[in-house]
Amino acid sequence: MKLPVLSRRADFLAANRGLRVSRPGFVLLARPNDAGTMRFGITVTKKIGNAVVRNRMKRRFRALIRDMLPTQGLPGHDHVLIGRxxxxxxxxxxxxxxxxxxxxxxxxxxxxxxxxxxxxxxxGKR
Structure with missing residues (x-):
């Protein structure tokens, strides 16, 4: 089963207003959505490293999500993983x-x- 992916900035900002669970490797954001389907998004900032490092982290997160979210995710929620x-x-x-x-x-x-x-x-002051 292929899960829908969050792509709009507004969806990520909405998820940021939801539930936040921090772990050493990532932060999970979860928020109910209007679509009623389980969706996911991944974000890794430039503070983490260069493009190679960020892409590796995103690939690892995608593998985790494909494996775990269909069975253990919250139905009708947006899930966002933020790399740490x-x-x-x-x-x-x-x-x-x-x-x-x-x-x-x-x-x-x-x-x-x-x-x-x-x-x-x-x-901001100078």
Whole structure:
């Protein structure tokens, strides 16, 4: 079964307002969607590394999602995996157990506390 992929920025921003579960290798965002189908998205920022490293991380996440989301994902939700710094070097089996635990927490409605809003601080002033 091929899962629909999130491609619009608005979908990623909407998922960011949902449930957040942090793990050492990634952050899982889960939010109910209007489509009623299970969808997924992957994002890895340039802070993680060069294009080769980011693409490797995305391939690993896609393999995890194809394997686990159809059986353990939340029906009618958007799932977004955000890559973290140590995620590309982590053992694949360890990533699998972390995703399993994150999906279980999300299903139970136990997310991490919301992040503090970003402030511009001194960066914008000159």
């Amino acid at each position: 710094e140590g995620g590309v070097e982590r053992d694949f089996a360890l990533l699998r157990t972390e995703l399993q635990a994150a999906l279980a927490r999300a299903a139970a409605g136990k997310g991490d506390p919301p992040r503090k809003p970003r402030t511009t601080g001194q960066r």
